[in-house]
Amino acid sequence: MKYFVTTAIDYTNAAPHIGHAYEKILADVIIRYRRTQGPAFLLIGVDQHGQKVQQAAQKENIAPADFAERVTAQFLSLWERLNIQRDGWAATTDPRHKRAVQKVLQALQDKGELYKAKYSGYYSVRQEQFLTDKERNAEGEFGPEWGEVVLLEEENWYFRLAKHKDWLQNFVRTHPDFVTPAFRQVELLNAIERLSGDLCVSRPRERLSWGIEFPFDHEYVTYVWFDALLNYVTFAGYEADPGSNLPDFADLWPCRAHVIGKDIMVPAHGIYWPIMLHAMGFPDDQMPRLTVHGWWNVEGAKMSKSLGNVVDPAQLADQYGADALRYYLMRDIATGHDADFSIERLLIRYHSDLANGLGNLVNRTINMVQRYHSGLVKKSNTNDPELEAIKAAAGLVLNRYHEAFVQFQPHAALEAVSDLVTQANGLVELKAPWKLAKEPAQSDLLQDVLYTLAETSRLVAALMEPVIPNSAAKILEQLNAADYRELVWGKLPAEHRLGEPTPVFPRFDDR
Numbered sequence: 098m099k100y101f102v103t104t105a106i107d108y109t110n111a112a113p114h115i116g117h118a119y120e121k122i123l124a125d126v127i128i129r130y131r132r133t134q135g136p137a138f139l140l141i142g143v144d145q146h147g148q149k150v151q152q153a154a155q156k157e158n159i160a161p162a163d164f165a166e167r168v169t170a171q172f173l174s175l176w177e178r179l180n181i182q183r184d185g186w187a188a189t190t191d192p193r194h195k196r197a198v199q200k201v202l203q204a205l206q207d208k209g210e211l212y213k214a215k216y217s218g219y220y221s222v223r224q225e226q227f228l229t230d231k232e233r234n235a236e237g238e239f240g241p242e243w244g245e246v247v248l249l250e251e252e253n254w255y256f257r258l259a260k261h262k263d264w265l266q267n268f269v270r271t272h273p274d275f276v277t278p279a280f281r282q283v284e285l286l287n288a289i290e291r292l293s294g295d296l297c298v299s300r301p302r303e304r305l306s307w308g309i310e311f312p313f314d315h316e317y318v319t320y321v322w323f324d325a326l327l328n329y330v331t332f333a334g335y336e337a338d339p340g341s342n343l344p345d346f347a348d349l350w351p352c353r354a355h356v357i358g359k360d361i362m363v364p365a366h367g368i369y370w371p372i373m374l375h376a377m378g379f380p381d382d383q384m385p386r387l388t389v390h391g392w393w394n395v396e397g398a399k400m401s402k403s404l405g406n407v408v409d410p411a412q413l414a415d416q417y418g419a420d421a422l423r424y425y426l427m428r429d430i431a432t433g434h435d436a437d438f439s440i441e442r443l444l445i446r447y448h449s450d451l452a453n454g455l456g457n458l459v460n461r462t463i464n465m466v467q468r469y470h471s472g473l474v475k476k477s478n479t480n481d482p483e484l485e486a487i488k489a490a491a492g493l494v495l496n497r498y499h500e501a502f503v504q505f506q507p508h509a510a511l512e513a514v515s516d517l518v519t520q521a522n523g524l525v526e527l528k529a530p531w532k533l534a535k536e537p538a539q540s541d542l543l544q545d546v547l548y549t550l551a552e553t554s555r556l557v558a559a560l561m562e563p564v565i566p567n568s569a570a571k572i573l574e575q576l577n578a579a580d581y582r583e584l585v586w587g588k589l590p591a592e593h594r595l596g597e598p599t600p601v602f603p604r605f606d607d608r
């Protein structure tokens with residue numbers, strides 16, 4: 098069984114921005130960590146149907162399929178650029194997904210979970226949903242967030258959501274780990290409390306043609322959220338036809354973390370999705386878990402095209418390297434909370450933690466080993482208390498690191514690793530190997546100091562690998578330790594030849 102992680106599938110109505118990049122990097126870091134523990138599988142993808150894509154295509158006078166394909170290519174190239182190691186790719190126009198969605202709709206219809214009804218009311222074109230009085234603001238109006246609102250009467254297909262409210266309430270109450278971080282679970286319970294009414298899961302074809310056709314009523318296509326949410330199971334092999342080349346569903350499900358933003362927990366992932374699965378016959382022990390992250394803002398404001406403050410991750414990766422961006426986006430936010438994006442902070446983090454911290458430790462370690470021991474580290478077992486203290490500190494750091502990953506908090510894992518780097522850099526000052534090198538009586542101690550520094554460098558590089566894979570691989574290469582990646586102390590052989598030092602984190606202010 099593989100540790101299965103997914104992210105939200107990104108809308109293909111506009112180019113990717115830093116928020117999309119953050120989420121994919123977060124999931125990629127989690128999965129790279131998981132791969133150090135056992136088999137793991139990351140599914141990411143694109144949400145290609147729906148009114149927003151149809152409208153964006155109309156504006157350019159091109160077919161929605163062409164529009165979606167063009168934006169999809171932008172996402173794919175960004176994920177390559179940022180080293181997102183995906184195992185599966187969920188694109189909702191994939192015929193395998195469409196067929197599986199139709200099978201689910203048919204099964205729900207056969208079970209009596211769907212019905213057709215006429216509804217008349219106010220409809221938000223932007224949000225693609227009917228509005229009720231709950232959506233009116235203090236002035237009794239539908240605010241600007243809903244965009245154009247029109248009066249519409251329509252016959253549609255509905256999914257019996259309300260019928261499962263008690264089940265969901267009970268499930269969430271009895272599974273406090275359903276949502277991470279915990280404070281979001283409280284928010285979800287409050288939202289479930291307010292749940293009333295069923296979910297409209299179709300759109301008449303005459304109004305929206307860009308969607309998956311209803312298998313038993315050809316005048317309708319599937320509501321984009323219903324289609325999109327199902328990607329998590331269809332691309333994991335659920336209801337797949339033989340020879341589909343999709344994973345074995347039993348090997349992946351249940352998903353251990355749907356990594357999503359706070360804006361799509363309620364109602365989509367916290368209400369519609371578990372109820373859909375429950376109605377499809379998934380037992381409680383087959384329910385997925387949600388990892389809900391916060392938002393990156395820019396100078397305290399939401400990123401938006403109209404404010405002109407949208408940050409382009411591809412450009413940043415070109416300028417500073419994918420690892421610098423990945424490190425900053427993982428280090429400067431706590432999963433679940435919001436953070437403020439700034440290039441200044443990115444550079445501060447890069448220079449202080451990577452160039453001065455990790456880079457400096459590795460570089461001076463290899464240099465000293467070259468200078469004093471012709472590149473050979475050798476363990477002497479002097480049991481020096483200050484060296485023992487580093488070993489003990491590494492043990493504590495490892496505990497903090499694993500615990501942080503269990504909680505989906507890479508920033509806390511990185512903080513723990515940084516503490517170890519600081520301590521090791523402190524050891525260099527404390528032991529002053531350049532002095533020990535002048536005293537023949539201290540040669541055993543010098544050997545052990547250098548071994549401790551080399552082993553700390555190795556361990557730290559291995560611990561950082563999920564976040565900065567390229568740089569960590571370069572460091573391990575220089576330590577000649579690509580085969581020693583285990584996350585435990587003492588894996589560097591007692592006698593080991595290091596490679597040549599080359600700075601891994603060039604400073605940006607020098608250029």
Ligand code: MSP
Pocket residue numbers: 104105106107108115116117119120144325326327356357358359360361391392393394400
């Ligand atoms: N297509 C839907 C998701 C369907 S999942 C079955 C969608 N797409 S989206 O492109 O609008 O957003 C994709 C993800 O990016 C969401 O999880 C969203 O929360 C996240 N983010 C969008 N802007 C963001 C920030 N500024 N910061 C962090 N994450 C952000 O919603």
